[in-house]
Every structure is written in C-alpha cells, then in structure tokens.
Amino acid sequence: MSMPFYVAPEQQMKDKADYARKGIARGRSAVVLQYDGGILMVADNMSRTLHKISELYDRIGFAAVGRYPEFENLRLMGVRFADVRGYQYDRSDVSGRQLANIYAQTLGTVFSESLKPWEVEIVVAEVGDSAVDDEIYRITFDGSIVDExxxxxxxxxxxxxxxxLKDRFAADATLASALNTATRALAHENGEERELEAGNLEVAVLERAREHRKFRRIHGRRLRTLLDEGRSGTGRAAADDPDAEGGDQE
Structure with a gap:
C-alpha cells in the first residue's frame, strides 16, 4: 500500500506564495500616487481595451496587475457591491476601505482554500475632499492589506x-509633474532606464474638484502634452486646459 503524500501547511503556503509572486512579476508595474488635484493612476500597458485601471464608484478607482481574467473578476465584484450598497443606502455609504476589505477577504479565502492562488495585486484608491482624506490601499494575492x-x-x-517614487514623490506636485514622476519610475522598472511614450501608458485620475464622478481617463493629445510638460518642467497649463483632449468616464 502506498503511503499518502504529505506536505506541511507551512510549505504549501510558501509554494503558493512563490507561485503567485512569480506570476505577478512577469507583468509590468502600475503606480498610484497623490498630486495637488487628487490621485493619479498610471500603468505600463499597451492595450487600449484590456484595462489595468478602472472606476469602481464615484470617488473610487481600481488599479491591478497580474492575470487579467482574475483581476477583472475582482473589479466586477467591486462594482456590483458598490452599486447595490449605494442603491440600498446612500452613495456616500460606499467607501474605498469597504471595497479593500472585501477584496482582502476574497483573496485571502482563495489563497488558503484553493490549490492555485490568484496571481493578482490590486490597489483601491479613494479621493477625499482634501489631500489628508485621500485613501490608498494595496491588497496582495494572499489577502494582506496595507494602507499606503x-x-x-x-x-x-x-x-x-x-x-x-520615494526619491521623486511630492504630494503637492502638479498633474504634469506627478505624471513625469510616475513615468520615470516605471521606466526604471527593471533597473535599466527606458523611454515610455504615450502609447505605452494607461493613465487616469481621480480629480478632487470634479463634480459627482471623479474618475477620468487621460489619453491622446492631452496625455502627450502632459508628458512633454513634465519632461520640460513647465507650468500647469495643460493640466488645467478645459479644451485639451481627455478621456471619458466609464
């Protein structure tokens, strides 16, 4: 009679964690950072349809890396939760912390109970009425949650x-300057500097001054102008230009 194969729980958790980390590391990074008008979200992503950055609710954004089908399922789950809670109670009752906790619980359950962990790492960001009220949560594949x-x-x-980012970040930076900080950080992802153009980037903001829904994508001419301004260190005209091309809300 063959002996049953036994693996210690500690080894199982370690193997799962190593597997998930390797899967996540194969993709490109994403960054989320504050600027003087809200929260900026930038991902190294050449796809125009498979988004790493999305809107969850009025003031809440979502950024993710890893396996697209897995973090897309998480995004849809968050949107449904936010819509139902906002409808049953009030739109102000939906918070980024609630969504981050739900994601942490879901990923923690999958990691502990499933043979294969989800290869995802996500960020939930909520823009507040002032910079001190902004919230940024990072949730890892094992359900760990960090208030960044x-x-x-x-x-x-x-x-x-x-x-x-640590060397260049400034919470009161203009949008162009913050975008330059994010792109330069992403350009050093593998320890070697490379050039990131507008076509390689997925960019969105949670704009504090925007009415109702704060999320807006930035692409096209406006993105190229902001990149040029950030590199040259010039003023904020493009960031505040209402005629500049931008993205529609989702």
Whole structure:
C-alpha cells in the first residue's frame, strides 16, 4: 500500500506564495500616487481595451496587475457591491476601505482554500475632499492589506519602481509633474532606464474638484502634452486646459 503524500501547511503556503509572486512579476508595474488635484493612476500597458485601471464608484478607482481574467473578476465584484450598497443606502455609504476589505477577504479565502492562488495585486484608491482624506490601499494575492501613504507601486519589479517614487514623490506636485514622476519610475522598472511614450501608458485620475464622478481617463493629445510638460518642467497649463483632449468616464 502506498503511503499518502504529505506536505506541511507551512510549505504549501510558501509554494503558493512563490507561485503567485512569480506570476505577478512577469507583468509590468502600475503606480498610484497623490498630486495637488487628487490621485493619479498610471500603468505600463499597451492595450487600449484590456484595462489595468478602472472606476469602481464615484470617488473610487481600481488599479491591478497580474492575470487579467482574475483581476477583472475582482473589479466586477467591486462594482456590483458598490452599486447595490449605494442603491440600498446612500452613495456616500460606499467607501474605498469597504471595497479593500472585501477584496482582502476574497483573496485571502482563495489563497488558503484553493490549490492555485490568484496571481493578482490590486490597489483601491479613494479621493477625499482634501489631500489628508485621500485613501490608498494595496491588497496582495494572499489577502494582506496595507494602507499606503502618498504613493504605491505594484507588480513587476515594484521594488525598483518604489525606490524611484520615494526619491521623486511630492504630494503637492502638479498633474504634469506627478505624471513625469510616475513615468520615470516605471521606466526604471527593471533597473535599466527606458523611454515610455504615450502609447505605452494607461493613465487616469481621480480629480478632487470634479463634480459627482471623479474618475477620468487621460489619453491622446492631452496625455502627450502632459508628458512633454513634465519632461520640460513647465507650468500647469495643460493640466488645467478645459479644451485639451481627455478621456471619458466609464
């Protein structure tokens, strides 16, 4: 009679964690950071349809890295929860912390009970009435949740990106300056600098001054102008230009 194969629980958890980390590291990073008008979300993503950055609710955004089908399921779950809670109670009763906790519980359950962990790392960001009210939560594949301050990088070689962000981050930066900080950090993802153009980037903001729904994508001419301004260190005209091309809300 063959002996049953036994693996210690500690080894199982370690193997799952290693598997998830390797899967997440194969993709490109995303960063979320504060700027003087709200929260900026930037991902290294050439796809125009498979979004890493999305809107969850009026003041809440979502950024993710890893396997697209898995974090897309999480995004849809968050949207449904927010819509139902906002309808049953009040729109102001939906918060980023609630959604972050739900994601943490879901990922923690999958990690502990499933043979295969989800290869995802996500960020939930909520813009407040002032900068001190902004909230940024990072949720990892095992359900761990961290309340980040100012900025966060996830996926890929996030350690290199975080180091670059730490050296350059300023909470009161203009949108163009914050975008330059984010793109330069992402350009050093693998320890070697490379050039990131508008076509390589997915960019969105949670604008504090925007009425009702705060989420807006930035692409096209407006994105190219902001990138040029950030590189040259010039003023904020493009960031505040109402005639500049931008993205529609989702």
């Amino acid at each position: 301050q100012g900025f966060v990088a996830v996926g890929g070689s996030s350690e290199h990106v975080s180091t670059q």
